[in-house]
Amino acid sequence: MVEVLQYAKRRVDALRGDHEARRIHEDDLGTHFQLLILVVAVVFPIAVALAVSTKQTGVITGVGDLLPGSYAVENYREVLVDYRFGRFMWNSLAMSVVIVVGKLAISVFAAMAIVYYRVPYKDLVFLFILFTLLLPVPVRFIPLFQLMNDLGWSNTILAITVPYLASATTVFILRQHFLSIPTSIVETAKLDGVGPLKFMLFVLLPMSKGVLVGVSIIMFVYAWNQYLWPLIIIDSEANQVAQVGLQLLQGDVQGGQLSWSLVMAGSTLTLLPPLLLMIVFRKPLLETFSIQQK
Template identity: 40%
Template sequence: MSTTDPLAPRAPWLTHAILIAGVILFAFPIWIVLVGSTHDAATIGRGEVPLLPGGHGLENYLTALGRGSSSLAGLGVGPMLFNSLVMALSVAVGKIVISFASAYAVVFFRFPGRMLAFWAIFITLMLPVEVRIFPTFKVVSDLGLVNTYAGLIIPLIASATATLLFRQFFMTIPDEFVEAAKMDGAGPLRFLWDVVVPLSRTNMAALFVILFVYGWNQYLWPLLVTTSADVETVVIGMVKMIGSEANTEWNIVMATCVLSLLPPVAVVLLMQRWFVRGLTETEK
C-alpha cells in the first residue's frame, strides 16, 4: 500500500493559492487608493471608485504637491513630506547611534552599575507610550522646543529595543577578537571602528529600515508637539485633509496617501538585501 500523502501533489498549488489570496487581501486597498488618486472628486464623491485608473492622476498629484487640499489652507504636502523625511532619517540615525554606543559600553566596558544601567534602559520597554508622552511633552514645552525639529526628533531617538538587540549581537563577538585587538595595542575607539562597526553593518541596515518606517509613521507625538504648519508631518496633514464628508477632496487625499507611501517603500526596496541579511545572519 502506498503511504504517499494524497494531498502532496496539490500542496504547492494550495500554498500558492493561499499566498496569492494574502497578497490580494493586503494589496487591494492600496490599489483602490492608487486608482482613486487618478479620478476626479465628483466620481469618488458619488461613491464610485472604479477598479481602473482614470485620467486625472497628474492633475491630482500636482494639486497635492502644490496647494494641497482645501482643508490645508493652500499648503501643499511637499513641505510635509520633507518634514517627515527629516524626522524619519533623524530618528533612525539617532536611535542607531545612541543604542549602538549604549550597548557597546554595557558589553565591552566594566564599570560599577553596568548592569543596573542596562536594566534601567530595558525596563522602559514595559512602560506604555501613553505613560511617558505627557511628561515628555512637559519637558519639551518647558525647554521651548514645541514646533521645532529638535522637539519633534530628540524625544524619540532613545530606543531600549535597539539597545537590547545590539547588546545581544555584541555578546556573540568572540573574545578572541577583543584579545587580538588588545595585543595589537588597539584602544576602545579603534576596536569600535575597526572591528565592531564592520561586523554590525548588516544589523544596522536592518534596524535602519525598521526605525525609518517607525519614524515616518509617527502620529501621536507629532500631533502633540506641532501646532505650526512649518514642522507638520505628512501623517498629520492627511488627517487634517479629512473633514466632513461633503468637504473632503478624496482624490487629493488619496494622492497624498500614495505620495506618503513612496519614501518608506523606496527605503525598503533599496535596502532589502541588507535588511534580510541583518535579520538572518547569525555567524560573524
C-alpha cells in the same frame, strides 16, 4: 524467487517515493496558495488607493470605479503644490533622518558598553532599558510637553526628534548581534591594543553593516509614521509632518464632500519613501529580524 522479491521491493520503494514526492508537491501548493492570499490581502488596499488617487472625486460605487482614472497628474500636483504636502514630506524626512542618525549612534555606544566593557551593574542597567518598553508612549506625552515648553523647543524639530533618540529595541538588537561576533576577534583586538573608538570603527561597524542598515530602516519607518506627538507639540502648519498633513487633507472639505482622491494621493505619497527603502534594503532587514528572533 530472489529476483522477484528484489523487483517487488524496488516497486514498493518507487511507489513510496512517488507518494512522498506527491505529498511534498501538495504541501508546496498549499503554502504558495496561502502566500498568494496574503499578498493579495496586503496589495489590494494599496491598489485601491492608487486607483482612487487618479479619480476626480474618489467616490467608488462599483467595481468599475476601481480602474485608474485620468486625473492623476492634476490630483498629485494639487496635493504637492496647493496643499503644500511636499513641505510636510520634507519635514518628515528631516525628522526621520535626525532620529535614525542620533538613535543609531546612542544605541551602538550603549550596546558596545553593555557587551564588551566592565560597567558597574550593567545587567541591571540593561534590564532597566528593557523595562522602558513596558511604558506606553502616550504616558510620556504630558511630562514631555511640559519639558519641551520649559526648554523653548515647542514647534521646532528638536521637539519631535530628541524624545525619540533613545531606543531600547535598537539597543537590544545590537546587543544580540554583538554577542554573536566571535570572541577570538575581540581578544585579538585587545591584544593589539586597539582602543574603544578604533574597535568600534574598524571592527564592530564593518562587521555589523547589514544589521545597522536593517535597524536604520526599522527606525526610519517608525519615525516616518509618527502622528500623535507631532500633532501635540507642533502648532505651525508649515512645520507639520506628513502623517498630520493627511489629517489636514481630510479636514479640507470641498462643497461639503470629502475629496477622497486627494486624500488617497497624499496617502500614496506618504507610503512611497518607507516602501522604497524596505524594497531596496530587504535583505539586511530580514537579517535584522532573524537576529531579533534568535
